[in-house]
Amino acid sequence: MSIVLSLLAQLLHIALILLAAPALAGAIDWLDARFAQRSGPPVLLPWRDLVRWSRKIPMAADNASPVTRLAPAVGLGATLSAAALVPSFTLGMALSPLADVLAVASLLTVARVAGVLAALDAGTAPPGLTAQRSSALAVLAEPALLLSMVALALMAGSFNLDPIIAQQREGILLPVTASAVVFTALAALVFADASATDRGADAIYSGIDLATVRMTAWCRRLVLLNAVGGLFLPAGMATADSGPIGWSIGLAAWVCKIGFFGVCLSGAQILAGRIPRRSLPDLIGVATLLALLAIVMVLASGGSA
Amino acid sequence: MVSDPILLFLTIDAVALLLLGTFARLMPPAACGFLAAALCGPGALLCLPSLLLHLPVTALVLPAGPPGLSLHLSLDPLAAVFLFVVFLAGTAISAFQATTSPAATVGNLQVTIFCLAGIAFSLMAADGVSIAFGLAIACATMRKHPVWLATPLLVLVAVCLLTPSGFAPRFDTIRAAPIDAGHATAAVGFTLAAVACLTWPRGGERCWTRDALTAGVVLPAATYLLLRMIADLPGSANQAWWGIVLLLAGGAVAVVQGWRSAEHADIDAAVAALIRRQAGVAMTGIGIALAARAADLPDAASFALAAVFLLSIGGSVAATLASLASHAIGTSAGTYRFSRLGGLVHLMPGTSGALAAGILALSALPPGLGFASVWLVFQAILSSPRTGGLPAHLPLALAAAALAVSAALATAASVRLIGVAILGRPRTPRGSGAQEIPSPVRTVLLLLAGFSLVAGVLPGPILRLLADPALRALTGASANRLALLSFAGTSPGYLALPVFALLALATGGVLLATRRSRPEAKIGGIWSDGMASPAGLPFGEPAAQSTGAGFLPALPAIRFILPPAFVVRVANVSAYRWFGVFGSAATVQPDNDGGLPERPRIATVRPPSAIAGMWLLLAAFAALLLVLAVAG
Numbered sequence: 001m002s003i004v005l006s007l008l009a010q011l012l013h014i015a016l017i018l019l020a021a022p023a024l025a026g027a028i029d030w031l032d033a034r035f036a037q038r039s040g041p042p043v044l045l046p047w048r049d050l051v052r053w054s055r056k057i058p059m060a061a062d063n064a065s066p067v068t069r070l071a072p073a074v075g076l077g078a079t080l081s082a083a084a085l086v087p088s089f090t091l092g093m094a095l096s097p098l099a100d101v102l103a104v105a106s107l108l109t110v111a112r113v114a115g116v117l118a119a120l121d122a123g124t125a126p127p128g129l130t131a132q133r134s135s136a137l138a139v140l141a142e143p144a145l146l147l148s149m150v151a152l153a154l155m156a157g158s159f160n161l162d163p164i165i166a167q168q169r170e171g172i173l174l175p176v177t178a179s180a181v182v183f184t185a186l187a188a189l190v191f192a193d194a195s196a197t198d199r200g201a202d203a204i205y206s207g208i209d210l211a212t213v214r215m216t217a218w219c220r221r222l223v224l225l226n227a228v229g230g231l232f233l234p235a236g237m238a239t240a241d242s243g244p245i246g247w248s249i250g251l252a253a254w255v256c257k258i259g260f261f262g263v264c265l266s267g268a269q270i271l272a273g274r275i276p277r278r279s280l281p282d283l284i285g286v287a288t289l290l291a292l293l294a295i296v297m298v299l300a301s302g303g304s305a
Numbered sequence: 306m307v308s309d310p311i312l313l314f315l316t317i318d319a320v321a322l323l324l325l326g327t328f329a330r331l332m333p334p335a336a337c338g339f340l341a342a343a344l345c346g347p348g349a350l351l352c353l354p355s356l357l358l359h360l361p362v363t364a365l366v367l368p369a370g371p372p373g374l375s376l377h378l379s380l381d382p383l384a385a386v387f388l389f390v391v392f393l394a395g396t397a398i399s400a401f402q403a404t405t406s407p408a409a410t411v412g413n414l415q416v417t418i419f420c421l422a423g424i425a426f427s428l429m430a431a432d433g434v435s436i437a438f439g440l441a442i443a444c445a446t447m448r449k450h451p452v453w454l455a456t457p458l459l460v461l462v463a464v465c466l467l468t469p470s471g472f473a474p475r476f477d478t479i480r481a482a483p484i485d486a487g488h489a490t491a492a493v494g495f496t497l498a499a500v501a502c503l504t505w506p507r508g509g510e511r512c513w514t515r516d517a518l519t520a521g522v523v524l525p526a527a528t529y530l531l532l533r534m535i536a537d538l539p540g541s542a543n544q545a546w547w548g549i550v551l552l553l554a555g556g557a558v559a560v561v562q563g564w565r566s567a568e569h570a571d572i573d574a575a576v577a578a579l580i581r582r583q584a585g586v587a588m589t590g591i592g593i594a595l596a597a598r599a600a601d602l603p604d605a606a607s608f609a610l611a612a613v614f615l616l617s618i619g620g621s622v623a624a625t626l627a628s629l630a631s632h633a634i635g636t637s638a639g640t641y642r643f644s645r646l647g648g649l650v651h652l653m654p655g656t657s658g659a660l661a662a663g664i665l666a667l668s669a670l671p672p673g674l675g676f677a678s679v680w681l682v683f684q685a686i687l688s689s690p691r692t693g694g695l696p697a698h699l700p701l702a703l704a705a706a707a708l709a710v711s712a713a714l715a716t717a718a719s720v721r722l723i724g725v726a727i728l729g730r731p732r733t734p735r736g737s738g739a740q741e742i743p744s745p746v747r748t749v750l751l752l753l754a755g756f757s758l759v760a761g762v763l764p765g766p767i768l769r770l771l772a773d774p775a776l777r778a779l780t781g782a783s784a785n786r787l788a789l790l791s792f793a794g795t796s797p798g799y800l801a802l803p804v805f806a807l808l809a810l811a812t813g814g815v816l817l818a819t820r821r822s823r824p825e826a827k828i829g830g831i832w833s834d835g836m837a838s839p840a841g842l843p844f845g846e847p848a849a850q851s852t853g854a855g856f857l858p859a860l861p862a863i864r865f866i867l868p869p870a871f872v873v874r875v876a877n878v879s880a881y882r883w884f885g886v887f888g889s890a891a892t893v894q895p896d897n898d899g900g901l902p903e904r905p906r907i908a909t910v911r912p913p914s915a916i917a918g919m920w921l922l923l924a925a926f927a928a929l930l931l932v933l934a935v936a937g
Contacts, residue, residue: 067728073816076812077814078808078812080815100798102680102683109716117728119724121650128850132856136855136859139857142716146712158687159680159798281859292702292706
């Protein structure tokens, strides 16, 4: 029975992610506009865009290799794989044994790499420049993400997300100061990720491929917010065998969390302004240092494991 | 005295290689290459029974050498693993040399054969003289700097330091007697010096044979030396600080070589640096294993050593593959420069695919072999001791940071190698004339690529099959205790095959979903954001594509005062290498064109977008937080 429930919870989670990613993108765009005293676009506009793009006839360059054709699918596949591993409304889903934090972070890297390779395959200068900038930023951002995950794993004694979240929910993910430092680092990374709106690589796609690439970006943002929400605000999360009532409570809590983080992200972008591209390395550098500091704090405190 | 025919056959194999190298000039190069492959292949197969059936340690005494110092050979699990690796790489390199076009020279074939024979002898050695004899053959063949020929002498001195006084420098004697801590520490120092000499980057002219041998044979042999001389022979004299030195040195190597691989202008040099980055990760793993063993934590030690064995077995194959494929591409396209390659996925699809597979295994992306190794090292850090206060833990934190940074650098280097050299359009007319290599050579590369991919997806079974006896011998823990590919326990670990299956399923699902709703695509020309194409180039300027620069972030500016002799005029230098001080590739040249004597001045090395003040602020912030953390 528990296997059936965990499988059902996993399927519901994946459906939820697929539905929520464009909705969150639309909600953030709407919030951005409202904070700027403008009437915002419809919240469901990203869904309409997806439908519109999927009906268009795509254009393909005659020099494109199979990499260009496969990259959008690999990117979305890797992002969805990462999304499937990060719990949303319940713990103990069918894929939870695979939910290794380093694997999740690296699957997001695989998705980014697929996009960069497609940009370089275009054979023109602008996407290549975008690919270079993306790689240069990732050299700073990926260590920060990895170190944040390692710090959390050191606190919990496991690289698996479920035990980490379970310990955080019970308040035994110690030391608390290190947990707060990791939260700050991850928040800085999410903010930097949202500010890096360099969409030069999108120029090489049209039609259904463009829809896939945009969906990948929306899913990535949701995965990051979901991870931050699950790791640092796990209140209300159910377990796989807690049944429909527990799941409903978990679902409501998840919607509130994602909504809260969406408002915070949008508000931070309005208050602080979008971070200029030249300042992004500094922000990510702060995140890296904070994550390293958290590791030192955990090791020096002689924590669990 | 012969206790097992396998060791006898392996010895005969190595002697036959020596004879083949001696008489190589008497036969056609292709025949010589095939013969070398025919000797190496059975050598690798001969190691398998010892690994798979967990056969006991065997010994052989050769009645040769100085009086009282006969050559002692032995085949234990550690030697068998590395002999398998070396013979496998040797088979691939010899087969490549036998089938490549233009054919390899006899000189290059002799280099391969003597190097393989020498390294095989040193791996089977059970005393100081034998190991020095084997290393002397290999080092002399690789034609390194005369100083580097000191490697065998340094190893011999290290073995003698470990040997009790009055006895011959044999491994069984060393294991039977207690070792003085001071002697053991000095032996570790000599071993590190020998390994540094053995693996120091080779300057001078480009030689793909030596590059491939370094990747597939010499670097694993260096790993073996570290394991044998520091982890195995000293036994209970093992001290934790040896491990700290090794993990810090390994972390530094991993970061510096990762950076070089992401910035070098030639693909062969970039691949070589990527391979050395993996050697740095392996060194970090050995360091963590030593520290964990000193703290009596066999699980942490076995995780770290499992990473080392995984890098040695699969990483060596991937390194050989990447090295050979980059040579094939450079030869066919007529250049090794990133800025002159491109579009090879259309011109050389098989070779490009093989190179991509090798690079995937050398990077830290799932489901590659490199990711599994990095995961194991992080798992070892997770299982490491939590006592000793901040000074004991700071090296572990730094090692974790170095691993994370080097993983990101390896990803950037891999993207650059595949995206710039293989994808896109040919950048030069010569590059557009590249042709696929002959099918026999391509088959060799594709077989290596297949092994690399399988090792990445099935790291657990590979370790259990090939490295379990060696792991048991070094740590007392079995590979079965590793959480790889096991759902048991509260921490199931990295499940490579299921993660790969999930990725494949998700990607396949997206492909199916998008294909169903995809209208037929229109094929068009290249889109350059509406910019007009240059005259005579209706499809755009191919040289406008990325040339492989700019894949790394700018480093902060550092102001420093240089003495007059080293004052440089950086403003006049078109390109500089940040890490040029670590290698021979420094491009900054002294510039004293006037008659006036140079005076001290402040030279500023400033990348364009660096903001030094901000970085200093961040460093001060981090230091403050660190002080707060120490103060509790």
